Amino acid sequence: MAMDTTTDSRDKQQTLLGADELVLNMGPQHPSTHGVLRVKLKLDGERVIGSECMIGYLHRGVEKIAEHRTYQQFAPYVDRMDYVAAVSNGLGYCEAIEKLLMVEAPPRAKVIRTILTELQRIASHLLWLGTHALDIGALTPLFYCFREREEILKIFEKYCGARLTTHAFRIGGLQYDAYDTLEKEVERFCKAFEPRIKDYEDLLTQNRIWLGRTKGVGILTAADAIALGATGPVLRASGVKWDIRKAMPYAAYDQYKFEIPVGSTGDTYDRYMVRMEEMRQSRLICLQAIENIPTGPILAKVGKVLKPPPGEVYHAIEAPKGELGYYVISDGTVQPYRVRIRPPSFVNLQAFDKMARGHLVADVVAIIGTLDIVLGEVDR
Amino acid sequence: MADEPKEKQPSPVPAGDKPASSPAAIPSPKPAAAAPTGVTPPRPAVPVPPKPPVQLQTPLNNELVGRIRAKFGPVLVEAIEDRKQAILTVECGKLAEVAQYLRDEEKFDLLSDLTAVDWPKREKRLDVVLNLYSFAKNERLRVKARAADGEQVPSVAGVWPTANWLEREAFDMFGIVFTGHPNLTRILLPDEWQGYPLRKDYDIIEQDTSWVKDNLGIESGQ
Numbered sequence: 001m002a003m004d005t006t007t008d009s010r011d012k013q014q015t016l017l018g019a020d021e022l023v024l025n026m027g028p029q030h031p032s033t034h035g036v037l038r039v040k041l042k043l044d045g046e047r048v049i050g051s052e053c054m055i056g057y058l059h060r061g062v063e064k065i066a067e068h069r070t071y072q073q074f075a076p077y078v079d080r081m082d083y084v085a086a087v088s089n090g091l092g093y094c095e096a097i098e099k100l101l102m103v104e105a106p107p108r109a110k111v112i113r114t115i116l117t118e119l120q121r122i123a124s125h126l127l128w129l130g131t132h133a134l135d136i137g138a139l140t141p142l143f144y145c146f147r148e149r150e151e152i153l154k155i156f157e158k159y160c161g162a163r164l165t166t167h168a169f170r171i172g173g174l175q176y177d178a179y180d181t182l183e184k185e186v187e188r189f190c191k192a193f194e195p196r197i198k199d200y201e202d203l204l205t206q207n208r209i210w211l212g213r214t215k216g217v218g219i220l221t222a223a224d225a226i227a228l229g230a231t232g233p234v235l236r237a238s239g240v241k242w243d244i245r246k247a248m249p250y251a252a253y254d255q256y257k258f259e260i261p262v263g264s265t266g267d268t269y270d271r272y273m274v275r276m277e278e279m280r281q282s283r284l285i286c287l288q289a290i291e292n293i294p295t296g297p298i299l300a301k302v303g304k305v306l307k308p309p310p311g312e313v314y315h316a317i318e319a320p321k322g323e324l325g326y327y328v329i330s331d332g333t334v335q336p337y338r339v340r341i342r343p344p345s346f347v348n349l350q351a352f353d354k355m356a357r358g359h360l361v362a363d364v365v366a367i368i369g370t371l372d373i374v375l376g377e378v379d380r
Numbered sequence: 381m382a383d384e385p386k387e388k389q390p391s392p393v394p395a396g397d398k399p400a401s402s403p404a405a406i407p408s409p410k411p412a413a414a415a416p417t418g419v420t421p422p423r424p425a426v427p428v429p430p431k432p433p434v435q436l437q438t439p440l441n442n443e444l445v446g447r448i449r450a451k452f453g454p455v456l457v458e459a460i461e462d463r464k465q466a467i468l469t470v471e472c473g474k475l476a477e478v479a480q481y482l483r484d485e486e487k488f489d490l491l492s493d494l495t496a497v498d499w500p501k502r503e504k505r506l507d508v509v510l511n512l513y514s515f516a517k518n519e520r521l522r523v524k525a526r527a528a529d530g531e532q533v534p535s536v537a538g539v540w541p542t543a544n545w546l547e548r549e550a551f552d553m554f555g556i557v558f559t560g561h562p563n564l565t566r567i568l569l570p571d572e573w574q575g576y577p578l579r580k581d582y583d584i585i586e587q588d589t590s591w592v593k594d595n596l597g598i599e600s601g602q
Contacts, residue, residue: 056568061584063553064577068584099463226489226515229542240515247518311436311462314511314522316492325493327511342493342511350545379568 021049024361028057032135032365035375039352041364048356048364053349058379066339071097071306072171074339079165081341082377084127086166087120087156088319094169095250096315096326100308101171103301107294109173110252115186115289116159116168117251118282122193123152124320124372125275125282129200132272132369136213141200148196151189155182172302183290190283197279204272214268218355218367221266228351232322232344234371237274238266244318251317256288268370275372307334321345321372341380345373437462444486444521452478457526465522472525475508476534476560479523483539488512488521491540494547496554498579504528506556510536527556535561553578570595 027038036057042050078093079086130145153163225238243260245253261277263270308330316325322344331337440461458469482488493511504526535558537543548567555576
């Protein structure tokens with residue numbers, strides 16, 4: 001096994017202990033691995049000196065399926081990758097195909113897409129916060145988070161009939177127009193949500209145990225984060241101010257004002273703070289968006305049979321977990337020649353080994369949680 | 381209305397023209413027999429679009445391409461632009477060197493994605509595709525390398541550590557062998573699995589039946 005030769009003080013302690021190397025299997029049936037992740041930990045006492053992630057338990061061959069479905073038929077499949085942020089997956093896919101077709105969704109569709117995607121970001125971060133806190137031992141936030149997430153899922157349900165695997169968007173725009181009270185309900189949620197974030201922060205941000213479990217745990221420097229391809233909150237917590245919504249705006253993001261929160265040390269606490277702030281920013285985007293939803297059509301002029309001209313396109317969006325990219329090749333037929341999905345969770349998980357080395361077994365749980373992975377997306 | 385679909389979208393039936401064009405596209409003989417006078421003029425225009433072949437892939441000749449061409453010469457096989465996205469094709473054996481140059485000199489510091497595409501009819505059937513991003517330039521670049529089946533592709537894991545898992549996935553799904561990779565094993569499928577599922581000659585319902593039988597104890601079959 002290739003060992004890291006860092007001169008961390010913990011490594012010195014580790015050699016002093018001189019215990020035999022122990023291999024510990026964590027998962028795939030472990031509650032804090034958030035699905036079917038199996039991690040092989042090499043331990044010296046309680047310290048992690050190496051790790052290996054074994055993935056693929058949930059591999060369904062989504063990219064292969066894509067080659068045997070039409071462009072529209074494949075759209076619901078992408079909801080099943082990151083199944084806690086289905087709306088974001090759908091947005092990325094629909095926009096990629098629109099780029100391939102060289103059509104653009106109408107302004108009204110873009111704004112409604114933005115609202116729903118930002119609500120989805122809040123919902124995804126809430127689920128992360130609840131389970132992450134639960135992993136580290138804070139039971140209460142889970143109930144609070146699920147309470148608010150429920151409100152968002154109710155909006156989704158009212159909009160398209162589904163709560164999780166929504167298939168909310170269509171290639172070229174939307175299938176359903178916003179229901180009459182959508183703006184009101186989003187506004188009500190956003191108004192109620194602000195004090196809620198404060199509640200979570202009251203429970204955690206200054207909590208001694210929370211600080212002890214997250215400060216200095218799983219540090220990822222900016223250089224490492226970029227080298228390992230980490231994106232999303234993981235990258236931003238390391239101090240890199242990069243968000244695809246700002247860098248290469250899609251949907252209607254160029255119309256709204258929002259900040260990109262960044263961390264400084266890149267530890268678990270910073271990632272927590274970044275995601276908390278992101279929820280606030282998403283809330284602000286929603287509030288700006290509902291103020292002025294343009295009228296007009298919701299679906300661009302696309303045919304019932306989609307035959308994009310031969311060629312290829314790579315389109316990436318800022319999903320709650322990071323850069324979600326679709327690389328689609330058309331050969332001019334009704335089925336895509338190749339659909340490659342660049343999953344943020346898969347790539348971010350690769351940083352796990354770097355982050356876990358030198359930490360205690362108990363911290364492994366915190367590090368898996370802070371990466372915010374969804375195994376449906378890791379394995380596809 | 382009649383000439384609009386001709387220009388913009390030759391093949392699919394535009395949604396906005398539904399009442400006029402969709403009956404014309406599918407049961408065209410029937411309305412022709414029933415009401416030949418009413419809707420005749422616009423109808424023949426829709427099913428006979430001449431399909432002028434729009435050239436979407438245009439040669440790319442910007443400064444970046446110029447610099448790469450000056451440095452690497454014939455290693456740069458092709459530089460095109462497709463839907464405003466830059467695509468470079470480089471010689472397979474020099475992929476790692478080009479990658480190193482792109483990262484160090486051209487500041488493409490993030491390897492967003494590395495994947496492969498199978499073109500079985502081509503002599504060099506596999507494409508290794510790298511999607512790069514530069515924070516400094518806020519620009520994306522796609523780099524491709526064509527490899528024959530079994531041809532060794534230099535690993536870029538030494539340039540971007542991200543490539544470690546991504547190349548393992550390309551090996552797993554396409555059987556591309558990356559030389560210099562620290563640990564080239566299957567990542568999503570079991571280690572003993574036979575076959576490379578994302579190749580075009582691997583059928584969608586095909587699977588490694590003997591593996592399934594030995595390890596899961598079931599007769600395979602869909």
